[in-house]
Amino acid sequence: MSKNGDYKNEFGYFAERPQVASKLYDSKYVLAGLVIFLLVIILPLVPNLGKSVPAPKPDLNTPAIMKLPEKERKCVMELEYMRASHMQLLNDWRDQVVRDGNREFTGAGGKKYLISLQNTCLECHSNKTKFCDQCHNYAAVVPNCWGCHLDREKKQVARAEAK
Amino acid sequence: MDFFKRHFSVAFLAVIGLVVIAFIGVKANLQLLFGVVIPYLAILIFIEGLVYQIIRWLRSPVPFRIPTTAGQQRSLGWISRDLGEKLDNPANTMQTLGRMALEILAFRSLFRNLRAELREMPETYAGGKLVYWSYKWLWLGAIAFHYAFLVVLLRHLRFVTEPAPAFVNLLGEVDGFIQFYVPTVYLSGIVLVVAGLYLLLRRIYTPTLRYISLAADYFPLLLIISIATTGILMRYFIKVDITAVKELVIGLATFKPKVVPGIGVILYIHLFLVCVLFAYFPFSKLMHMPGVFLSPTRNLPNNNRAVMHVNPWNYPVKFHPYLEHEAAYREAMYEAGLPVEILPESAEKEE
Incomplete structure (x- = not known):
């Protein structure tokens, strides 16, 4: 066989x-x-398909930033760090304030800042929809900051209405 | 080196080697290769290999039912069958679909897993008694691993689509509902690593399993565990600019690829391991993904007795009838005194 x-x-x-x-x-x-x-x-x-999806452009054009001289237009830490790890920084800030009562932060350039989302971060970045939301929406991220914190835009609108 | 060490170390060193290759490649500024060329190549190999393998499988005929079933098959009307028996031993298409759904969605056959063990019973059995008893850990590990992997895969759709579909956002919310750590810990990632490690350790620590485990068994597990680990590292510890990552991935998805600067090495390691997984897929045991749909013991109703099945390669058999046989040996048979149907000519002469 x-x-x-x-x-x-x-x-x-x-x-x-x-x-x-x-x-x-x-x-x-x-x-x-x-x-x-x-x-x-x-x-x-x-x-x-066939379209090119534009990258988000967080807008830095706010009155508070424009008021600063060109050289001092820097965030609390370097750009690369803030892009990748700002959520970590905000979380550390929260822990420091709420648990240790420490409201002072020494930034990358040795400059001291008040630890506060609303009074420090949003002072410069007062345009949440054109700054924060740009990348958050793009990357489909839903941070829970705004569950407690007021977003500056709304506050200003409310003030304007009160006047 | 013994059998286990040889097979395990090959797989382990292969995964380590892949990580090193990606690391060196990105340090040598080969972002175009690792971020664009290899991902496209991997997807191409995945799809082409998958189609090729399935077409190859289709060339094998499966003419008969293989009733590896546990349950009363359909018989006379007065023999009753409950739902479990109908699903375990289906007689028609609907019942077979039910069995396939149970197998694919709930891993029915792993739920049947048994383990043999020697139970110490000094009073009744000297030297212990061999018992086979239900052992659900394999099923639990496998189902946790597969569903976690599915959820992780679906969550990654947020990098491929813009805007992300609502169900992906919902999935992310449900997955991260414990709201622990920043960014929120996704439970599926942890389940994936833990279940993957269980499936790996089970192969290593069970002697019977270690005996039959090859490098091709360890490699996919180690690869998937490494993918999950690099992903977890990247999300929680060694952070990368996620906006840039999405720019890179959506560039690939819209076929307008571009190299995006400023992404950490860990992303390229993660991506390269995923690419290797996709390219390796069609040539490995991972083909059980399409294969489970084509299991002949699962996807055919057990109607062996109810329906006539004809072998498709039945050939015309040349018979060798008794008279031909006798014609060949007639003289010899007659001389030996054996009875013959027709007497040989020599015998007629004698008369």
């Missing part, structure tokens, strides 16, 4: 090699499943 299914005896071959049709079996169902899988992969890409 050299080949599978060639049964030979002294009378010669009495069975031929099994002929298995070379084709795709049950292809109707499996290929349909494959197409569905590929569509599911592509589906999230479809809305933006």
